[in-house]
Amino acid sequence: MGNKIARTGLVEKCGVVGAASGNLEHTPKYLYYGLYALQHRGQEAAGIAVWNKDVRCHKGLGLVSHIFSNDILSNLAGNRGIGHTYYSIKLSVPENAQPHIVKTHVGDIAIAHNGIIVNSEELKSSLMKEGHVFVLGSEEEAMAYILARGIKDSGNVWRAIYGMMRKIKGSYALTIMINDRVFGVRDPYGIKPLCVGELDGGYGIASESVVFDVLGGRFLYDILPGEVVEITEDGVERRRFFEVEHTAHCFFEYVYFARADSVLDGREVYSVRRQIGRVLADEHPANADVVIPVPDSGRAQAYGFSEKSGIPIAEGLMKNRYSQRTFIMPTQLQRELSVRAKLNVVRSVVDGARVVLVDDSIVRGTTMRKIVRMLRKAGAKEVHVRIGSPPIIAPCYFGIDMTTRDQLIASGRTIDEIRRIIGADSLNYISVDGLVKAIGVDRNDLCLGCVTAEYPMNIPGEKHRFQERLDQFI
Ligand code: SF4
CATH class of the missing domain: 3.40.50.2020 (Rossmann fold)
Structure with missing residues (x-):
């Protein structure tokens, strides 16, 4: 693969949520309490972006309960939205908190990401050569540009997400809002958790099932490795784009990261x-x-x-x-x-x-x-x-x-x-x-990987285990 891995500082472990509901007031509350339930996944920053004719966003540093107030949530009324809780920001400024929102020629793309893209430097430099200007310099910005190009070229959001998944390598559990549409995307190895649940008057996506308990909803299923879902207030559409012979769920989620009740x-x-x-x-x-x-x-x-x-x-x-x-x-x-x-x-x-x-x-x-x-x-x-x-x-x-x-x-x-x-x-x-x-x-x-020193995908300088490399099966 030969990718240069961008690992100059602390990297993230985060929680993501997404919600679609028929009630403008309910959506931000679902996102807020969803993030609150995922506070253990990140305590340094959090953010919520919603769609209500255009994208509105509020993010800040600190605990979820400190960042959002009733007034702020009232200003975030909308039918669709995503949220993110972050545990370590390289530069401690709120702009680096997620969701990252990128204005593109196909509209507003908001991305909340749990994971790390190991070939992000390579992707960013090729996008820059093509004339893309990075404001935050983040891998989420790179994903948004790739998505925007895919939507423009194919005219189809699903196809664009598939194209993005072919390009990015690493771990990712994503909630993405493209204008008024909300998607959940899980990497082909299923390294990070991501699941779908039913809410009163809608549907949601979350890093962990506990979110749906807290929201008084119903956990439905884990998003499969390599699968993409779209939620609306009426239902969930699922498409699985990749199926590897062996997944690579992070064992540490079971040992430490996830809440015991998930x-x-x-x-x-x-x-x-x-x-x-x-x-x-x-x-x-x-x-x-x-x-x-x-x-x-x-x-x-x-x-x-x-x-x-x-x-x-x-x-x-x-x-x-x-x-x-x-x-x-x-x-x-x-x-x-x-x-x-x-x-x-x-x-x-x-x-x-x-x-x-x-x-x-x-x-x-x-x-x-x-x-x-x-x-x-x-x-x-x-x-x-x-x-x-x-x-x-x-x-x-x-x-x-x-x-x-x-x-x-x-x-x-x-x-x-x-x-x-x-x-x-x-x-x-x-x-x-x-x-x-x-x-x-x-x-x-x-x-x-961290207890055997054998990784599920090719990492320069490390052993990768028997299975096919990500860049071989796509
Ligand atoms: S098992 Fe270890 S190396 Fe693999 S994703 Fe989890 S923490 Fe990282």
Whole structure:
């Protein structure tokens, strides 16, 4: 493929929504509460764009509830719309928040994107050579130009989306509004989740099924890898443009990113996490008095571990409920401070106990080291750490904030070396096979790139797994 990968800064993990309803007032509220339900997917910025004779948009930095007020939502009345919640903006200015709106010769195109386009630099430079002027310089702007050209050439929006999907390579779950039409687009590997649901008086698209629970609607189905849907207030039209032999659903969605009450590609996230805990207890038992979850990310796994091992579970760590997730804070300093601000030990649970501490993953190790230290300070006799994902040894190229190997504590280190760094008495991770078994999806249909260093598509300098390359099947 030979693509140059644009990875100069932090990359995104986001949530997207789309809605079409017969009620002008309902649509922005669906989008707002949809984004609110997806707040865990991004806390740095959010935006909503609606269609009401022309496109209207409001975006800002911060939490969804801080960006939008009733007055703002009233000004966003419209039948169709899309929204986005962002977790890390390279330059912290609201203009970089999504949806990105591009005025084109075929009308207004608004795009909300979860994922990363690995050949975006190549696409942008060829579009610039053709005379396109980039205002934001984003890959979403590039997609909009490609779409506009496709619509002009073919006169058909579906064909234009198909043409865009042939050109872009990487991970993408998109909601797109082209004038008054709203589409959902999922990449051929299905790396990022995207689903469709029914709403009172309309239909919606969202990164996770939980949105439809929150909106009082009904989750209908996952958008299939390589599929495009169009929603209106009356129904959903589906067209599948690509079908690969093996998909590559991001396993980390099940382990950490998605809300536990979501159902992704047919699997309830909470059940998967609990099963991971059971498998972990089977693979790596511990002699201990109490199982303590790292809240909230390790809770379901800890319940599974306790269930299988027979060791009682207790809330030995309390989380400040107003804190943000540390993994997705954009700078190291913020991450460090936020660990101390967000967790505290319940001394009566820990004092004199042999503790099994269960979490979903260790990325940089900063949080885990501090937690182990806090537990010891509170009187824990032993701390045995059990992790519900295999060691993260390689970067993610598909939109998750793990960009270089030197950020990853497990890259180039043995498990015993990591154990010593975090200060635990023992440390064990679930095996890749155990994880796959717990998720219940064929191993060949998961992306396991960051734990196996084998990626579902060709990444320069990395191994790609057996299957066909994206640029070979299109
Ligand atoms: S590399 Fe890891 S985090 Fe990135 S998409 Fe694949 S499994 Fe998910």
